[in-house]
Amino acid sequence: MRSYSLKxxxxxxxxxxxxxxxxxxxxxxxxxxxxxxxxxxxxIDVYRRAMQYFGDTNPENDGKYGELLxxxxxxxxxKAPMIAHKMTLLTNTRDQxxxxxGIFFGEYNGSNSLFIGESKIELEATTAITHALGSIERFHxxxxxxxxxxxxxxIASQILRQDLTVEQLDYLYDSFTPKTxxxxxxxxxxxxxxxxxxxxxxxxxxxxxxxxxxxxLLSKRMKKRIPELVKNIQxxxxxxxxxxTVFLDFFFLPTTSVKQLRHTMYQAIHGVAYTSPTSxx
Numbered sequence: 393m394r395s396y397s398l399k400x401x402x403x404x405x406x407x408x409x410x411x412x413x414x415x416x417x418x419x420x421x422x423x424x425x426x427x428x429x430x431x432x433x434x435x436i437d438v439y440r441r442a443m444q445y446f447g448d449t450n451p452e453n454d455g456k457y458g459e460l461l462x463x464x465x466x467x468x469x470x471k472a473p474m475i476a477h478k479m480t481l482l483t484n485t486r487d488q489x490x491x492x493x494g495i496f497f498g499e500y501n502g503s504n505s506l507f508i509g510e511s512k513i514e515l516e517a518t519t520a521i522t523h524a525l526g527s528i529e530r531f532h533x534x535x536x537x538x539x540x541x542x543x544x545x546x547i548a549s550q551i552l553r554q555d556l557t558v559e560q561l562d563y564l565y566d567s568f569t570p571k572t573x574x575x576x577x578x579x580x581x582x583x584x585x586x587x588x589x590x591x592x593x594x595x596x597x598x599x600x601x602x603x604x605x606x607x608x609l610l611s612k613r614m615k616k617r618i619p620e621l622v623k624n625i626q627x628x629x630x631x632x633x634x635x636x637t638v639f640l641d642f643f644f645l646p647t648t649s650v651k652q653l654r655h656t657m658y659q660a661i662h663g664v665a666y667t668s669p670t671s672x673x
Contacts (some may be wrong), residue, residue: 458511472498532634
């Protein structure tokens with residue numbers, strides 16, 4: 393379990409700089425490296441093309457923002473690169489891969505591992521934990537009752553990023569083939585991103601004397617909260633026997649308003665504020 397926070401700007405816990413930094417990685421999130429190179433060689437605006445993945449949807453209901461953030465955490469912290477990119481998945485399946493918010497591959501605790509992500513942006517951290525664990529439990533229950541996961545592995549093996557060596561591609565293909573020894577030797581890891589509201593941050597903004605003081609006070613707040621979240625996770629695992637058999641790696645990120653975070657990301661990506669259909673009418 394890992395907990396992160398944003399940097400203070402003066403006495404304010406601001407998300408704008410964080411969001412603007414995230415947006416810079418959209419094209420790598422949506423497209424594999426070979427597509428980006430091809431677009432650039434053809435004079436195509438890669439960023440504008442990548443924006444098509446997000447679309448003009450209500451940011452308060454869109455799960456793609458969580459997927460983008462989870463991608464950054466998994467690649468930068470866990471050092472597990474995404475191997476099946478979003479636009480390629482949509483092109484091949486007409487839908488996002490069900491049961492996961494990203495497919496990654498790397499090393500975890502000294503063993504080669506397949507990473508299937510899960511992201512939740514909700515008001516309460518405990519509610520987000522409940523929904524994330526429930527989603528992962530359903531994912532694993534389906535492994536034994538349906539061919540869904542086998543289908544997803546087949547799709548993933550067909551759309552692996554092509555900037556890898558032949559040896560790497562062969563290894564990854566075997567990693568997605570259940571009958572191989574390579575597949576059996578790999579562990580399964582679920583990176584789980586939980587973004588939630590913490591109303592105490594507003595109190596810290598009022599009480600702190602500057603950015604260092606604000607970050608120190610928030611750090612103390614989060615260190616007190618972590619044991620509570622650990623107990624919450626452990627208590628809920630009793631209802632999810634399948635989840636207890638795999639690795640879970642939690643990323644927690646508090647914010648003052650999940651609604652503001654979502655709308656700020658929408659505006660940073662699209663260049664305009666979101667307007668609901670009723671408002672447009």
